[in-house]
Amino acid sequence: MAQSTDKHEKDIDELSGIDTTGHSWDGIKELNNPLPRWWVYCFYITIVWAIGYCIFYPAIPLINSATPGVLGFSTRANVEQAMVDAKAEQAGVIQKIAESELTAIRDDETLFQFAVAGGESAFKVHCSQCHGSGAAGGEGYPNLNDDTWIWGGTVEDIHWSIANGIRYDGNDETRWSEMPAFGRDGLLESDQIANVTDYIMQISGQEFDAAGAAAGEEVYLDNCAACHGDDGTGDIYSGAPNLVDAIWLYGGSRDLVYEQIVNPKHGVMPAWGHRLDPVTVKQLTIYVHALGGGE
Amino acid sequence: MSTQIGHDIEDADVAPVNSKEHRELYKARVKIFPKKVSGTFRRFKWLIMLVTLGIYYITPWIRWDRGPFAPDQAVLVDLDLRRFYFFGVEIWPQEFFYVGGMLIMAGIGLFLVTSVVGRAWCGYTCPQTVWVDLFLAVERVIDGDRNAQMKLDKGPWSVEKVWKRVAKHGVWLLIAVGTGGAWVFYFTDAPTLARELVNLSASSVAYSTIAVLTATTYVFGGLMREQVCTYMCPWPRVQAAMLDEDSLIVTYNDWRGEPRGKHAKKAAADQKPLGDCVDCNQCVAVCPMGIDIRDGQQLECITCALCIDACDTVMDKLGRDRGLISYATLRDYNTNTIDVPAGKPARHTDLKSMIRIRPVLYFLVWSAIGLGLVFALATRDRLDLNVLRDRNPVYTVQSDGSVRNGYTVKILNMEQTPRSFFLTIDGLEDVHLWTARGQHEPLKALIVDVPADRMKTMKIFVEMDPKNLPEERTEFQFRTFDMYGSESAITDTIFQRPE
Numbered sequence: 001m002a003q004s005t006d007k008h009e010k011d012i013d014e015l016s017g018i019d020t021t022g023h024s025w026d027g028i029k030e031l032n033n034p035l036p037r038w039w040v041y042c043f044y045i046t047i048v049w050a051i052g053y054c055i056f057y058p059a060i061p062l063i064n065s066a067t068p069g070v071l072g073f074s075t076r077a078n079v080e081q082a083m084v085d086a087k088a089e090q091a092g093v094i095q096k097i098a099e100s101e102l103t104a105i106r107d108d109e110t111l112f113q114f115a116v117a118g119g120e121s122a123f124k125v126h127c128s129q130c131h132g133s134g135a136a137g138g139e140g141y142p143n144l145n146d147d148t149w150i151w152g153g154t155v156e157d158i159h160w161s162i163a164n165g166i167r168y169d170g171n172d173e174t175r176w177s178e179m180p181a182f183g184r185d186g187l188l189e190s191d192q193i194a195n196v197t198d199y200i201m202q203i204s205g206q207e208f209d210a211a212g213a214a215a216g217e218e219v220y221l222d223n224c225a226a227c228h229g230d231d232g233t234g235d236i237y238s239g240a241p242n243l244v245d246a247i248w249l250y251g252g253s254r255d256l257v258y259e260q261i262v263n264p265k266h267g268v269m270p271a272w273g274h275r276l277d278p279v280t281v282k283q284l285t286i287y288v289h290a291l292g293g294g295e
Numbered sequence: 296m297s298t299q300i301g302h303d304i305e306d307a308d309v310a311p312v313n314s315k316e317h318r319e320l321y322k323a324r325v326k327i328f329p330k331k332v333s334g335t336f337r338r339f340k341w342l343i344m345l346v347t348l349g350i351y352y353i354t355p356w357i358r359w360d361r362g363p364f365a366p367d368q369a370v371l372v373d374l375d376l377r378r379f380y381f382f383g384v385e386i387w388p389q390e391f392f393y394v395g396g397m398l399i400m401a402g403i404g405l406f407l408v409t410s411v412v413g414r415a416w417c418g419y420t421c422p423q424t425v426w427v428d429l430f431l432a433v434e435r436v437i438d439g440d441r442n443a444q445m446k447l448d449k450g451p452w453s454v455e456k457v458w459k460r461v462a463k464h465g466v467w468l469l470i471a472v473g474t475g476g477a478w479v480f481y482f483t484d485a486p487t488l489a490r491e492l493v494n495l496s497a498s499s500v501a502y503s504t505i506a507v508l509t510a511t512t513y514v515f516g517g518l519m520r521e522q523v524c525t526y527m528c529p530w531p532r533v534q535a536a537m538l539d540e541d542s543l544i545v546t547y548n549d550w551r552g553e554p555r556g557k558h559a560k561k562a563a564a565d566q567k568p569l570g571d572c573v574d575c576n577q578c579v580a581v582c583p584m585g586i587d588i589r590d591g592q593q594l595e596c597i598t599c600a601l602c603i604d605a606c607d608t609v610m611d612k613l614g615r616d617r618g619l620i621s622y623a624t625l626r627d628y629n630t631n632t633i634d635v636p637a638g639k640p641a642r643h644t645d646l647k648s649m650i651r652i653r654p655v656l657y658f659l660v661w662s663a664i665g666l667g668l669v670f671a672l673a674t675r676d677r678l679d680l681n682v683l684r685d686r687n688p689v690y691t692v693q694s695d696g697s698v699r700n701g702y703t704v705k706i707l708n709m710e711q712t713p714r715s716f717f718l719t720i721d722g723l724e725d726v727h728l729w730t731a732r733g734q735h736e737p738l739k740a741l742i743v744d745v746p747a748d749r750m751k752t753m754k755i756f757v758e759m760d761p762k763n764l765p766e767e768r769t770e771f772q773f774r775t776f777d778m779y780g781s782e783s784a785i786t787d788t789i790f791q792r793p794e
Contacts, residue, residue: 037323106732109732112732132687132688133687134685134686134687134688135688136687136688136691143688143691145688145691145699145701146691146692146693146694146699147693147694147735148693148694242694245694245695245696246692246693246694246695246696247692247693247694290731290732290754291731292691292699292701292731292756293691
């Protein structure tokens with residue numbers, strides 16, 4: 001226990017001859033040696049520094065804010081300034097992208113690299129929710145890495161799709177197609193649908209029932225070929241998917257194809273032309289085109 | 296202040312302010328005014344100062360032609376591009392182990408030197424010692440030698456004192472600015488930076504670096520001096536472990552000197568003959584650390600050997616043998632303490648007896664690391680290939696059922712000329728590749744131009760029919776080779792198909 005001795009009476013340690021602090025802990029006393037002078041000076045400097053800091057920088061908390069400090073320093077303002085600086089630094093390249101044709105951007109090394117980088121970050125923010133962060137899509141959401149394009153895979157086609165959307169009500173120039181619901185609306189009998197499904201299995205190189213497929217060919221030519229083509233390779237102008245390749249938006253198994261003929265699903269993509277600035281849409285186009293499937 | 300012992304020997308009235316009995320824990324620093332001295336070691340120290348300062352100040356200005364694609368400064372640390380140039384050697388960040396190896400060599404070299412000649416680093420080559428020596432020389436030119444300095448220090452402020460103080464601190468600051476100024480030249484083209492510094496158009500980093508180094512040089516070299524060695528530096532503590540009884544250290548040979556005394560004749564008459572030490576205190580007067588070497592080996596002693604010069608001068612005047620204070624090992628000292636009074640000749644460690652197991656082992660380890668580094672440097676590749684496989688998506692199925700994998704491929708051309716490389720694939724059959732920027736053409740190999748001293752990064756797609764792949768994950772190699780040279784590099788990676 002610490003106990004204080006009388007302040008007026010100096011308690012000199014016998015061995016060292018140095019005065020003690022007067023505190024005693026279980027009989028052990030502390031010598032009252034002076035602090036090292038360099039240490040004391042450093043301590044004074046920190047006090048002066050702290051006062052200066054409180055004057056020049058935001059320091060003392062108030063109810064809704066803090067004292068601003070005479071330098072007007074603010075981390076938020078610094079970030080805003082950094083953003084403005086970064087924008088100013090990019091202004092030249094952004095201007096060039098705004099003025100250039102898509103193919104010209106693709107052919108210029110600097111613009112291409114900039115557009116891919118900018119497109120990638122915009123993609124992560126606006127597109128990855130449906131298409132996935134690696135643009136590999138999923139059931140009902142097209143994979144943008146592969147070489148199949150429902151609405152075309154040139155830079156111009158991709159740009160149109162991003163700017164105007166797919167089956168998007170708010171845009172007059174949106175891509176639009178609607179496959180009739182052959183089963184739900186009773187346009188075909190169920191055995192006809194079964195047969196045409198077998199025919200699609202045949203032309204896409206999967207297992208099929210020979211008799212059904214033979215009967216299904218006529219059904220196909222009468223009902224489906226107008227959009228999907230006589231050979232089933234589809235048509236990008238009407239957004240009719242290729243039926244003979246290895247890629248299926250809603251699944252390629254017999255059951256899933258049958259289901260799609262009975263009651264087709266139709267994906268919707270928003271138009272981004274009026275939400276994002278034209279340069280970002282262009283960057284997104286270049287990025288998607290460079291994922292590996294661009295034509 | 297001082298009296299004459301005779302033989303023109305000045306009897307210095309000086310106390311070793313940093314010796315054990317004078318230095319209390321809470322005492323303020325007592326100023327040291329080291330006396331000028333001349334002799335072998337003093338000359339050697341001037342030479343070392345000339346060489347070390349010369350290396351420090353001149354090195355950044357040496358030019359070295361590396362062709363049009365690399366800087367022509369012989370020694371340059373390029374922090375922007377992360378390159379280190381040392382004459383004919385260029386080091387990329389991933390090769391930094393060479394610098395690490397050299398630092399290890401410097402460490403072991405220090406062990407080697409310390410085990411043989413004690414704290415030679417402290418006494419001769421440590422920047423603190425060299426700059427303090429330089430600052431002391433400036434002080435002597437302006438203020439005069441020890442006695443004049445002390446008189447000036449104690450005297451009242453006069454016109455003379457003011458201008459001398461201004462001149463001294465001014466010159467010190469100039470040296471300090473020069474020291475900090477030379478440092479920044481190692482990090483960018485020296486002539487360009489010198490012009491920018493004068494035009495006040497250099498970067499703020501350059502000015503602030505110079506300011507910081509000016510402050511440390513002035514404070515450490517001019518104001519703190521021996522306190523840096525005694526209180527701040529860890530090396531005096533560490534080196535105790537490096538010394539053994541065969542290490543040469545500055546030694547007062549008390550078997551010869553004691554009993555010390557000024558009045559030899561009177562002592563002889565009293566039947567108490569004195570040793571060789573006439574107690575003139577010259578060894579204390581010249582000591583920059585403020586100690587008395589006659590107290591024996593102590594932490595404060597940096598073994599600058601100036602006391603040896605001072606004592607030898609006195610011994611010469613007295614017509615006695617030199618070496619009352621000398622470089623001697625503990626073994627010499629212990630042997631002589633017993634042998635010499637018994638009439639045997641004194642033992643002196645010579646070059647031959649310095650070759651002992653410990654320094655030889657240090658030397659072998661030091662050489663082994665050095666040879667290893669030289670070998671690695673001589674045989675190192677100037678081409679490297681890094682491959683990062685895409686993981687999102689892991690693979691892409693194409694419309695014809697073939698499978699595509701994506702890779703980020705980096706080719707590092709570490710030579711100072713632009714080169715063209717073939718990039719091709721080993722270990723996969725019927726495969727083709729193309730770059731993200733190129734057209735989708737079934738190529739077997741790509742030609743890649745990489746600028747001098749740069750890395751080129753490309754997105755490469757590899758496509759093949761998965762029917763040819765027995766396993767879900769197949770290992771294969773990217774291979775690149777110089778179209779016009781012999782260098783090549785191979786990197787393993789994986790091709791993945793759907794289950």
